[in-house]
Amino acid sequence: MLTDITIGQYFPGTSVIHRMDPRFKILSTLLFIITLFAGNSVWTLVIGGIFVCLMLALSRIPFGLIWKSIKPILPILVFTGILNLVFVGDDNVLWEWKFLKITMGGVHTSIFMIVRIVLLIVGSSLLTYTTSPILLTDAIESLMNPLKKVKFPVHEMAMMMSIALRFIPTLIEETDKIMSAQKARGATLDSGKMMDRIKALIPILVPLFVSAFRRAEELATAMECRCYRGGEGRTRLRQLRAEARDYVGFIISMLFMAASVAVNILL
Protein backbone atom coordinates (compact mmCIF):
# COMPACT_ATOMS: atom_id res chain seq x y z
CA MET A 1 0.00 0.00 0.00
CA LEU A 2 1.15 3.49 -0.79
CA THR A 3 -0.04 4.74 2.57
CA ASP A 4 2.74 2.76 4.25
CA ILE A 5 5.31 5.22 2.94
CA THR A 6 6.65 7.46 5.67
CA ILE A 7 8.12 10.72 4.47
CA GLY A 8 8.99 13.55 6.81
CA GLN A 9 9.47 10.70 9.26
CA TYR A 10 8.96 12.69 12.43
CA PHE A 11 8.74 10.69 15.64
CA PRO A 12 7.11 12.92 18.27
CA GLY A 13 8.78 13.04 21.65
CA THR A 14 9.95 15.27 24.48
CA SER A 15 13.57 14.20 24.86
CA VAL A 16 16.48 16.62 25.16
CA ILE A 17 17.27 16.09 21.50
CA HIS A 18 13.66 16.78 20.51
CA ARG A 19 13.66 20.04 22.42
CA MET A 20 17.00 21.27 21.15
CA ASP A 21 16.87 24.34 18.92
CA PRO A 22 16.48 22.97 15.38
CA ARG A 23 19.08 25.40 14.01
CA PHE A 24 21.74 23.90 16.22
CA LYS A 25 20.57 20.44 15.32
CA ILE A 26 20.98 21.19 11.62
CA LEU A 27 24.42 22.73 12.15
CA SER A 28 25.54 19.81 14.29
CA THR A 29 24.33 17.33 11.73
CA LEU A 30 26.14 19.17 8.94
CA LEU A 31 29.34 19.28 10.94
CA PHE A 32 28.96 15.61 11.79
CA ILE A 33 28.63 14.69 8.12
CA ILE A 34 31.63 16.81 7.12
CA THR A 35 33.93 15.33 9.75
CA LEU A 36 32.68 11.86 8.94
CA PHE A 37 33.77 12.22 5.34
CA ALA A 38 36.84 14.35 5.90
CA GLY A 39 38.50 11.89 8.25
CA ASN A 40 40.30 8.82 7.01
CA SER A 41 41.26 7.36 10.32
CA VAL A 42 39.37 4.52 11.99
CA TRP A 43 39.13 6.79 14.99
CA THR A 44 36.84 9.14 13.06
CA LEU A 45 34.34 6.33 12.81
CA VAL A 46 34.79 5.31 16.44
CA ILE A 47 34.18 8.83 17.67
CA GLY A 48 31.31 9.31 15.21
CA GLY A 49 29.82 6.03 16.35
CA ILE A 50 30.00 7.00 20.01
CA PHE A 51 28.43 10.36 19.18
CA VAL A 52 25.54 8.81 17.25
CA CYS A 53 24.90 6.16 19.92
CA LEU A 54 24.89 8.82 22.62
CA MET A 55 22.40 10.96 20.69
CA LEU A 56 20.22 7.91 19.95
CA ALA A 57 20.10 7.02 23.62
CA LEU A 58 19.24 10.59 24.56
CA SER A 59 16.51 10.89 21.93
CA ARG A 60 14.77 7.65 23.02
CA ILE A 61 14.01 6.73 19.40
CA PRO A 62 13.00 3.07 19.21
CA PHE A 63 15.56 0.86 17.55
CA GLY A 64 13.00 -0.38 15.03
CA LEU A 65 12.75 3.08 13.51
CA ILE A 66 16.50 3.27 13.01
CA TRP A 67 16.43 -0.07 11.29
CA LYS A 68 13.60 1.21 9.09
CA SER A 69 15.75 4.08 7.86
CA ILE A 70 18.68 1.78 7.08
CA LYS A 71 16.60 -0.87 5.31
CA PRO A 72 16.01 1.06 2.06
CA ILE A 73 19.74 1.64 1.55
CA LEU A 74 20.75 -1.97 2.18
CA PRO A 75 21.25 -2.62 -1.56
CA ILE A 76 23.54 0.42 -1.78
CA LEU A 77 25.50 -0.83 1.24
CA VAL A 78 25.95 -4.26 -0.26
CA PHE A 79 26.94 -2.74 -3.60
CA THR A 80 29.54 -0.40 -2.10
CA GLY A 81 30.81 -3.21 0.07
CA ILE A 82 31.38 -5.57 -2.84
CA LEU A 83 32.81 -2.85 -5.08
CA ASN A 84 35.39 -1.81 -2.51
CA LEU A 85 36.15 -5.40 -1.63
CA VAL A 86 36.99 -6.29 -5.20
CA PHE A 87 38.54 -3.16 -6.62
CA VAL A 88 40.55 -1.75 -3.75
CA GLY A 89 43.71 -3.70 -3.29
CA ASP A 90 47.09 -3.78 -1.68
CA ASP A 91 49.82 -6.42 -1.51
CA ASN A 92 48.30 -8.37 1.34
CA VAL A 93 46.30 -10.87 -0.77
CA LEU A 94 43.83 -13.00 1.16
CA TRP A 95 42.10 -14.87 -1.63
CA GLU A 96 42.51 -15.04 -5.37
CA TRP A 97 40.47 -16.46 -8.23
CA LYS A 98 41.24 -15.59 -11.83
CA PHE A 99 41.01 -11.82 -12.08
CA LEU A 100 39.27 -11.47 -8.71
CA LYS A 101 41.52 -10.58 -5.86
CA ILE A 102 40.55 -9.87 -2.30
CA THR A 103 43.12 -8.14 -0.18
CA MET A 104 43.37 -7.01 3.39
CA GLY A 105 43.22 -3.42 2.19
CA GLY A 106 40.01 -4.17 0.30
CA VAL A 107 38.34 -5.68 3.35
CA HIS A 108 39.43 -2.72 5.40
CA THR A 109 38.11 -0.11 2.94
CA SER A 110 34.89 -2.00 2.39
CA ILE A 111 34.03 -2.18 6.09
CA PHE A 112 35.14 1.43 6.55
CA MET A 113 32.81 2.65 3.79
CA ILE A 114 29.82 0.65 5.02
CA VAL A 115 30.17 1.92 8.59
CA ARG A 116 30.59 5.45 7.28
CA ILE A 117 27.39 5.31 5.22
CA VAL A 118 25.42 3.72 8.07
CA LEU A 119 26.59 6.46 10.43
CA LEU A 120 25.67 9.09 7.85
CA ILE A 121 22.15 7.71 7.43
CA VAL A 122 21.51 7.15 11.13
CA GLY A 123 22.90 10.55 12.03
CA SER A 124 20.86 12.45 9.50
CA SER A 125 17.65 10.51 10.10
CA LEU A 126 18.09 11.33 13.76
CA LEU A 127 17.58 14.95 12.71
CA THR A 128 14.34 14.25 10.86
CA TYR A 129 13.08 11.84 13.51
CA THR A 130 13.43 14.40 16.27
CA THR A 131 12.41 17.57 14.41
CA SER A 132 8.97 18.24 13.01
CA PRO A 133 8.99 19.31 9.34
CA ILE A 134 7.66 22.75 10.26
CA LEU A 135 10.45 23.39 12.76
CA LEU A 136 12.92 22.12 10.23
CA THR A 137 11.85 24.59 7.57
CA ASP A 138 11.69 27.40 10.14
CA ALA A 139 15.25 26.61 11.09
CA ILE A 140 16.42 26.47 7.49
CA GLU A 141 14.81 29.83 6.87
CA SER A 142 16.51 31.28 9.91
CA LEU A 143 19.89 29.82 8.96
CA MET A 144 19.63 31.15 5.42
CA ASN A 145 18.66 34.62 6.60
CA PRO A 146 22.05 36.17 5.75
CA LEU A 147 21.34 35.34 2.11
CA LYS A 148 18.59 37.96 2.15
CA LYS A 149 21.38 40.52 1.83
CA VAL A 150 21.99 39.31 -1.71
CA LYS A 151 18.24 39.39 -2.49
CA PHE A 152 17.81 35.64 -2.25
CA PRO A 153 14.10 34.85 -1.62
CA VAL A 154 14.69 32.98 1.64
CA HIS A 155 11.20 33.23 3.04
CA GLU A 156 9.59 32.14 -0.22
CA MET A 157 11.88 29.12 -0.41
CA ALA A 158 11.04 28.11 3.14
CA MET A 159 7.32 28.59 2.53
CA MET A 160 7.52 26.43 -0.58
CA MET A 161 9.32 23.75 1.38
CA SER A 162 6.76 23.65 4.14
CA ILE A 163 3.89 23.59 1.68
CA ALA A 164 5.52 20.73 -0.22
CA LEU A 165 6.03 18.77 3.00
CA ARG A 166 2.49 19.49 4.12
CA PHE A 167 1.00 18.10 0.91
CA ILE A 168 2.97 14.88 0.61
CA PRO A 169 0.53 12.82 2.73
CA THR A 170 -2.44 14.45 1.03
CA LEU A 171 -1.15 13.58 -2.42
CA ILE A 172 -0.31 10.03 -1.38
CA GLU A 173 -3.87 9.57 -0.16
CA GLU A 174 -5.18 11.08 -3.37
CA THR A 175 -3.04 8.75 -5.50
CA ASP A 176 -4.34 5.79 -3.54
CA LYS A 177 -7.91 6.85 -4.19
CA ILE A 178 -7.40 7.46 -7.90
CA MET A 179 -5.65 4.11 -8.27
CA SER A 180 -8.57 2.33 -6.63
CA ALA A 181 -11.05 4.18 -8.82
CA GLN A 182 -9.23 3.27 -12.03
CA LYS A 183 -8.75 -0.31 -10.90
CA ALA A 184 -12.51 -0.46 -10.41
CA ARG A 185 -12.79 0.39 -14.10
CA GLY A 186 -10.52 -2.48 -15.00
CA ALA A 187 -7.21 -0.63 -15.25
CA THR A 188 -4.25 -2.93 -14.79
CA LEU A 189 -1.31 -1.34 -13.06
CA ASP A 190 1.01 -4.16 -12.17
CA SER A 191 1.13 -6.43 -15.18
CA GLY A 192 1.84 -6.32 -18.89
CA LYS A 193 4.77 -5.17 -20.98
CA MET A 194 6.89 -2.13 -20.18
CA MET A 195 5.01 0.04 -22.69
CA ASP A 196 1.62 -1.06 -21.35
CA ARG A 197 2.70 -0.25 -17.84
CA ILE A 198 3.78 3.23 -18.80
CA LYS A 199 0.51 3.79 -20.62
CA ALA A 200 -1.36 2.50 -17.58
CA LEU A 201 0.07 5.41 -15.60
CA ILE A 202 -1.80 8.02 -17.64
CA PRO A 203 -5.19 7.40 -15.97
CA ILE A 204 -3.44 7.92 -12.62
CA LEU A 205 -1.13 10.83 -13.43
CA VAL A 206 -3.60 13.05 -15.28
CA PRO A 207 -6.17 13.19 -12.45
CA LEU A 208 -3.36 13.53 -9.91
CA PHE A 209 -1.89 16.55 -11.68
CA VAL A 210 -5.30 18.10 -12.19
CA SER A 211 -6.06 17.77 -8.50
CA ALA A 212 -2.63 19.04 -7.48
CA PHE A 213 -3.17 22.18 -9.56
CA ARG A 214 -6.66 22.57 -8.15
CA ARG A 215 -5.33 22.30 -4.62
CA ALA A 216 -2.55 24.77 -5.38
CA GLU A 217 -5.06 27.26 -6.68
CA GLU A 218 -7.34 26.81 -3.69
CA LEU A 219 -4.43 27.20 -1.32
CA ALA A 220 -3.27 30.34 -3.11
CA THR A 221 -6.77 31.82 -2.85
CA ALA A 222 -6.99 30.88 0.82
CA MET A 223 -3.62 32.53 1.49
CA GLU A 224 -4.65 35.69 -0.38
CA CYS A 225 -7.88 35.80 1.64
CA ARG A 226 -5.74 35.86 4.78
CA CYS A 227 -3.72 38.72 3.29
CA TYR A 228 -0.53 36.72 2.88
CA ARG A 229 2.07 38.79 1.07
CA GLY A 230 5.40 37.21 1.77
CA GLY A 231 7.87 37.32 4.61
CA GLU A 232 8.19 41.02 5.24
CA GLY A 233 6.84 42.06 8.63
CA ARG A 234 5.55 38.57 9.26
CA THR A 235 5.73 37.27 12.82
CA ARG A 236 5.68 33.67 13.94
CA LEU A 237 3.68 31.62 16.37
CA ARG A 238 6.78 29.71 17.41
CA GLN A 239 9.84 31.90 17.79
CA LEU A 240 13.11 30.08 17.56
CA ARG A 241 15.05 31.10 20.62
CA ALA A 242 18.39 29.55 21.52
CA GLU A 243 18.77 28.84 25.23
CA ALA A 244 21.73 27.90 27.34
CA ARG A 245 21.12 24.19 26.92
CA ASP A 246 21.14 24.56 23.14
CA TYR A 247 24.59 26.13 23.31
CA VAL A 248 25.72 23.40 25.67
CA GLY A 249 24.42 20.76 23.29
CA PHE A 250 26.09 22.42 20.36
CA ILE A 251 29.39 22.74 22.22
CA ILE A 252 29.26 19.06 23.11
CA SER A 253 28.82 18.09 19.48
CA MET A 254 31.57 20.55 18.48
CA LEU A 255 33.87 18.86 20.98
CA PHE A 256 33.19 15.50 19.41
CA MET A 257 33.94 16.87 15.97
CA ALA A 258 37.08 18.57 17.20
CA ALA A 259 38.22 15.32 18.78
CA SER A 260 37.63 13.57 15.48
CA VAL A 261 39.68 16.16 13.57
CA ALA A 262 42.42 16.12 16.17
CA VAL A 263 42.66 12.35 16.07
CA ASN A 264 43.00 12.52 12.31
CA ILE A 265 45.85 14.97 12.44
CA LEU A 266 47.70 13.42 15.35
CA LEU A 267 47.44 9.72 14.52
Add this chain to the structure above:
Amino acid sequence: MAILTTEGLTYTYSAGTPFEKTAVDHVDLCIEDNTMCGVIGHTGSGKSTLMQHFNGLLKPTSGKVLVEGQDIWADKKKLRDVRFRVGLVFQYPEYQLFEETVYKDIAFGPRNMGLSDDEIRHRVLETAQALGLTKDMLERSPFALSGGQKRRAAIAGVMAMRPKVLILDEPCAGLDPKGRALMLQQIRDYQRKSQSTVLLVSHSMEDVAEFTDKLLVMSKAKLFCYDDTPKVFRRAEELRALGLRVPQIASVMDELRRRGYEIPLDLYTVEKARDALLPLLRKGAV
Protein backbone atom coordinates in the same frame (compact mmCIF):
# COMPACT_ATOMS: atom_id res chain seq x y z
CA MET B 1 -31.43 -14.94 -6.60
CA ALA B 2 -28.53 -13.88 -4.44
CA ILE B 3 -25.97 -11.84 -6.35
CA LEU B 4 -23.79 -10.60 -3.54
CA THR B 5 -23.09 -12.62 -0.42
CA THR B 6 -20.68 -12.15 2.43
CA GLU B 7 -19.85 -14.73 5.06
CA GLY B 8 -18.30 -13.56 8.29
CA LEU B 9 -16.61 -10.70 6.47
CA THR B 10 -14.08 -8.95 8.71
CA TYR B 11 -11.54 -6.31 7.81
CA THR B 12 -8.92 -4.84 10.10
CA TYR B 13 -6.84 -1.82 9.16
CA SER B 14 -3.14 -1.85 10.14
CA ALA B 15 -3.42 -5.24 11.81
CA GLY B 16 -0.68 -5.92 14.33
CA THR B 17 0.19 -2.27 14.97
CA PRO B 18 -0.99 0.11 17.70
CA PHE B 19 -3.26 1.75 15.10
CA GLU B 20 -5.24 -1.46 14.58
CA LYS B 21 -8.89 -0.80 13.84
CA THR B 22 -11.61 -3.20 12.80
CA ALA B 23 -13.66 -1.42 10.16
CA VAL B 24 -15.94 -4.29 9.21
CA ASP B 25 -16.79 -6.89 11.82
CA HIS B 26 -18.31 -10.27 10.96
CA VAL B 27 -20.80 -9.13 8.37
CA ASP B 28 -23.14 -11.77 6.93
CA LEU B 29 -25.15 -10.44 4.05
CA CYS B 30 -27.14 -11.68 1.13
CA ILE B 31 -28.24 -9.14 -1.47
CA GLU B 32 -30.62 -10.25 -4.22
CA ASP B 33 -30.36 -9.26 -7.86
CA ASN B 34 -32.65 -6.61 -9.35
CA THR B 35 -32.69 -4.59 -6.14
CA MET B 36 -32.25 -0.93 -5.38
CA CYS B 37 -30.58 -0.97 -2.00
CA GLY B 38 -29.69 2.00 0.16
CA VAL B 39 -26.66 1.86 2.43
CA ILE B 40 -26.80 4.07 5.48
CA GLY B 41 -24.69 4.53 8.58
CA HIS B 42 -22.63 7.09 10.39
CA THR B 43 -19.34 8.40 9.03
CA GLY B 44 -16.81 5.77 10.03
CA SER B 45 -19.38 3.00 10.43
CA GLY B 46 -17.59 0.89 7.83
CA LYS B 47 -19.83 1.54 4.80
CA SER B 48 -17.07 2.50 2.41
CA THR B 49 -14.76 -0.27 3.59
CA LEU B 50 -17.54 -2.79 3.10
CA MET B 51 -18.25 -1.46 -0.41
CA GLN B 52 -14.61 -1.81 -1.42
CA HIS B 53 -14.78 -5.51 -0.56
CA PHE B 54 -17.57 -6.18 -3.02
CA ASN B 55 -15.31 -5.67 -6.04
CA GLY B 56 -12.13 -6.99 -4.52
CA LEU B 57 -10.29 -3.71 -3.96
CA LEU B 58 -9.80 -4.77 -0.36
CA LYS B 59 -9.08 -8.30 0.71
CA PRO B 60 -11.00 -9.48 3.77
CA THR B 61 -8.90 -10.13 6.86
CA SER B 62 -11.20 -13.09 7.36
CA GLY B 63 -14.45 -14.27 5.84
CA LYS B 64 -15.63 -14.47 2.26
CA VAL B 65 -17.19 -12.34 -0.44
CA LEU B 66 -19.22 -14.20 -3.05
CA VAL B 67 -20.42 -12.69 -6.31
CA GLU B 68 -23.04 -14.86 -7.99
CA GLY B 69 -22.07 -17.65 -5.65
CA GLN B 70 -18.36 -17.58 -6.46
CA ASP B 71 -15.70 -16.64 -3.94
CA ILE B 72 -13.99 -13.65 -5.59
CA TRP B 73 -10.65 -14.43 -3.93
CA ALA B 74 -10.65 -18.07 -5.04
CA ASP B 75 -8.78 -17.16 -8.21
CA LYS B 76 -6.79 -13.95 -8.14
CA LYS B 77 -6.55 -13.80 -11.92
CA LYS B 78 -10.32 -13.46 -12.19
CA LEU B 79 -10.38 -10.45 -9.90
CA ARG B 80 -10.42 -8.05 -12.82
CA ASP B 81 -13.42 -9.89 -14.16
CA VAL B 82 -15.15 -9.38 -10.81
CA ARG B 83 -14.60 -5.64 -11.15
CA PHE B 84 -16.50 -5.65 -14.42
CA ARG B 85 -19.39 -7.44 -12.78
CA VAL B 86 -19.39 -5.26 -9.68
CA GLY B 87 -18.94 -1.62 -10.66
CA LEU B 88 -17.84 0.79 -7.96
CA VAL B 89 -18.20 4.56 -8.21
CA PHE B 90 -16.25 6.36 -5.51
CA GLN B 91 -17.24 9.58 -3.83
CA TYR B 92 -16.49 12.63 -5.99
CA PRO B 93 -15.79 10.43 -9.02
CA GLU B 94 -15.23 13.49 -11.23
CA TYR B 95 -11.67 13.62 -9.89
CA GLN B 96 -10.74 10.48 -11.84
CA LEU B 97 -11.59 11.79 -15.32
CA PHE B 98 -8.49 11.81 -17.47
CA GLU B 99 -9.21 11.33 -21.17
CA GLU B 100 -9.24 13.92 -23.93
CA THR B 101 -12.95 13.62 -24.54
CA VAL B 102 -15.90 12.57 -22.44
CA TYR B 103 -16.59 9.82 -24.95
CA LYS B 104 -13.15 8.28 -24.49
CA ASP B 105 -13.40 8.51 -20.75
CA ILE B 106 -16.71 6.69 -20.61
CA ALA B 107 -15.26 4.12 -23.02
CA PHE B 108 -12.26 3.42 -20.75
CA GLY B 109 -14.00 0.70 -18.72
CA PRO B 110 -15.70 -1.05 -21.67
CA ARG B 111 -12.40 -0.91 -23.60
CA ASN B 112 -10.63 -2.61 -20.70
CA MET B 113 -13.27 -5.33 -20.96
CA GLY B 114 -12.08 -5.97 -24.52
CA LEU B 115 -15.38 -5.20 -26.22
CA SER B 116 -15.67 -4.42 -29.93
CA ASP B 117 -15.71 -0.79 -31.09
CA ASP B 118 -19.35 -1.06 -32.13
CA GLU B 119 -20.40 -2.45 -28.80
CA ILE B 120 -18.40 0.24 -26.98
CA ARG B 121 -20.01 2.96 -29.08
CA HIS B 122 -23.44 1.56 -28.43
CA ARG B 123 -22.88 1.38 -24.68
CA VAL B 124 -21.34 4.81 -24.38
CA LEU B 125 -24.19 6.48 -26.28
CA GLU B 126 -26.84 4.59 -24.35
CA THR B 127 -25.33 5.36 -20.96
CA ALA B 128 -24.70 8.99 -21.81
CA GLN B 129 -28.31 9.35 -22.82
CA ALA B 130 -29.57 7.65 -19.67
CA LEU B 131 -27.67 10.19 -17.59
CA GLY B 132 -28.67 13.18 -19.70
CA LEU B 133 -25.31 13.85 -21.38
CA THR B 134 -25.85 15.26 -24.87
CA LYS B 135 -23.96 14.15 -27.95
CA ASP B 136 -21.96 17.34 -28.29
CA MET B 137 -20.82 17.01 -24.67
CA LEU B 138 -19.31 13.63 -25.55
CA GLU B 139 -16.82 15.28 -27.89
CA ARG B 140 -15.78 17.92 -25.38
CA SER B 141 -12.96 17.64 -22.87
CA PRO B 142 -14.25 16.31 -19.54
CA PHE B 143 -12.51 19.23 -17.84
CA ALA B 144 -14.67 21.69 -19.78
CA LEU B 145 -17.90 20.35 -18.27
CA SER B 146 -19.75 21.74 -15.27
CA GLY B 147 -19.48 20.00 -11.90
CA GLY B 148 -22.74 18.09 -12.26
CA GLN B 149 -21.93 17.03 -15.82
CA LYS B 150 -18.48 15.83 -14.78
CA ARG B 151 -20.09 13.73 -12.06
CA ARG B 152 -22.47 12.22 -14.63
CA ALA B 153 -19.63 11.49 -17.05
CA ALA B 154 -17.70 9.69 -14.31
CA ILE B 155 -20.71 7.62 -13.23
CA ALA B 156 -21.41 6.80 -16.88
CA GLY B 157 -17.88 5.43 -17.12
CA VAL B 158 -18.78 2.69 -14.65
CA MET B 159 -22.37 2.20 -15.79
CA ALA B 160 -21.20 1.60 -19.36
CA MET B 161 -19.50 -1.60 -18.18
CA ARG B 162 -23.05 -2.81 -17.43
CA PRO B 163 -22.13 -4.35 -14.11
CA LYS B 164 -24.55 -6.73 -12.44
CA VAL B 165 -24.05 -4.73 -9.28
CA LEU B 166 -23.44 -0.99 -9.34
CA ILE B 167 -22.21 0.60 -6.14
CA LEU B 168 -22.47 4.38 -5.84
CA ASP B 169 -20.79 6.09 -2.92
CA GLU B 170 -22.77 9.28 -2.30
CA PRO B 171 -23.38 10.11 -5.94
CA CYS B 172 -25.23 13.29 -4.98
CA ALA B 173 -22.71 14.81 -2.59
CA GLY B 174 -22.32 18.48 -3.35
CA LEU B 175 -25.09 18.69 -5.96
CA ASP B 176 -27.93 21.18 -5.70
CA PRO B 177 -31.40 19.86 -4.69
CA LYS B 178 -32.69 19.84 -8.25
CA GLY B 179 -29.59 18.04 -9.52
CA ARG B 180 -29.88 15.53 -6.67
CA ALA B 181 -33.46 14.60 -7.48
CA LEU B 182 -32.69 14.24 -11.18
CA MET B 183 -29.58 12.18 -10.55
CA LEU B 184 -31.42 9.81 -8.21
CA GLN B 185 -34.30 9.44 -10.64
CA GLN B 186 -31.85 8.62 -13.44
CA ILE B 187 -30.12 6.03 -11.27
CA ARG B 188 -33.47 4.52 -10.35
CA ASP B 189 -34.49 4.37 -14.01
CA TYR B 190 -31.18 2.77 -14.91
CA GLN B 191 -31.70 0.14 -12.22
CA ARG B 192 -35.23 -0.70 -13.42
CA LYS B 193 -34.19 -0.85 -17.04
CA SER B 194 -31.07 -2.95 -16.51
CA GLN B 195 -32.69 -5.15 -13.86
CA SER B 196 -29.43 -5.00 -11.98
CA THR B 197 -28.65 -4.37 -8.34
CA VAL B 198 -27.68 -0.88 -7.27
CA LEU B 199 -26.18 -0.09 -3.89
CA LEU B 200 -26.63 3.56 -3.02
CA VAL B 201 -24.54 4.87 -0.15
CA SER B 202 -26.23 7.97 1.22
CA HIS B 203 -26.54 10.17 4.26
CA SER B 204 -29.95 11.43 3.27
CA MET B 205 -32.80 9.43 4.78
CA GLU B 206 -35.25 11.25 2.51
CA ASP B 207 -33.37 10.08 -0.58
CA VAL B 208 -33.15 6.43 0.42
CA ALA B 209 -36.78 6.47 1.57
CA GLU B 210 -37.93 7.63 -1.82
CA PHE B 211 -35.68 5.63 -4.10
CA THR B 212 -34.77 2.28 -2.54
CA ASP B 213 -36.45 -1.09 -1.99
CA LYS B 214 -34.03 -2.33 0.62
CA LEU B 215 -31.87 -0.75 3.26
CA LEU B 216 -28.56 -1.88 4.65
CA VAL B 217 -27.71 -0.22 7.94
CA MET B 218 -24.16 -0.25 9.28
CA SER B 219 -23.24 0.74 12.79
CA LYS B 220 -19.83 0.63 14.44
CA ALA B 221 -18.35 -1.81 11.92
CA LYS B 222 -21.25 -4.23 12.33
CA LEU B 223 -24.27 -4.87 10.17
CA PHE B 224 -27.24 -3.49 12.08
CA CYS B 225 -29.85 -4.77 9.67
CA TYR B 226 -30.63 -5.48 6.04
CA ASP B 227 -34.32 -5.40 5.25
CA ASP B 228 -37.11 -3.82 3.20
CA THR B 229 -36.95 -0.04 3.46
CA PRO B 230 -40.38 0.34 5.16
CA LYS B 231 -39.52 -2.34 7.71
CA VAL B 232 -36.27 -0.60 8.58
CA PHE B 233 -37.97 2.74 9.11
CA ARG B 234 -40.50 1.08 11.40
CA ARG B 235 -37.61 0.62 13.82
CA ALA B 236 -37.36 4.37 14.24
CA GLU B 237 -36.43 4.20 17.92
CA GLU B 238 -33.53 1.83 17.31
CA LEU B 239 -32.27 3.98 14.43
CA ARG B 240 -32.33 7.04 16.65
CA ALA B 241 -30.38 5.12 19.27
CA LEU B 242 -27.71 4.53 16.63
CA GLY B 243 -27.61 8.26 16.01
CA LEU B 244 -29.39 7.97 12.66
CA ARG B 245 -32.56 9.74 11.69
CA VAL B 246 -35.73 8.58 10.04
CA PRO B 247 -37.07 10.73 7.19
CA GLN B 248 -38.56 13.94 8.54
CA ILE B 249 -41.99 13.10 7.23
CA ALA B 250 -41.94 9.79 9.13
CA SER B 251 -41.28 11.70 12.35
CA VAL B 252 -44.25 13.95 11.64
CA MET B 253 -46.47 10.91 11.06
CA ASP B 254 -45.22 9.29 14.27
CA GLU B 255 -46.08 12.41 16.23
CA LEU B 256 -49.58 12.58 14.69
CA ARG B 257 -50.11 8.92 15.54
CA ARG B 258 -48.95 9.55 19.07
CA ARG B 259 -51.57 12.28 19.41
CA GLY B 260 -54.25 9.79 18.57
CA TYR B 261 -54.90 10.24 14.89
CA GLU B 262 -55.46 7.12 12.86
CA ILE B 263 -52.64 7.17 10.41
CA PRO B 264 -51.42 4.08 8.58
CA LEU B 265 -47.88 2.80 9.06
CA ASP B 266 -45.04 3.07 6.52
CA LEU B 267 -45.56 6.64 5.44
CA TYR B 268 -42.04 7.82 4.85
CA THR B 269 -42.22 9.82 1.65
CA VAL B 270 -43.93 13.14 1.22
CA GLU B 271 -46.14 11.82 -1.60
CA LYS B 272 -47.43 8.88 0.39
CA ALA B 273 -48.05 11.03 3.44
CA ARG B 274 -49.97 13.52 1.34
CA ASP B 275 -52.10 10.78 -0.20
CA ALA B 276 -52.93 9.43 3.24
CA LEU B 277 -53.55 12.76 4.92
CA LEU B 278 -55.74 14.40 2.27
CA PRO B 279 -58.70 11.99 2.63
CA LEU B 280 -58.45 12.28 6.42
CA LEU B 281 -58.51 16.06 6.12
CA ARG B 282 -61.54 15.93 3.87
CA LYS B 283 -63.35 13.74 6.36
CA GLY B 284 -62.42 16.27 9.00
CA ALA B 285 -60.61 13.65 11.06
CA VAL B 286 -57.41 15.65 11.42
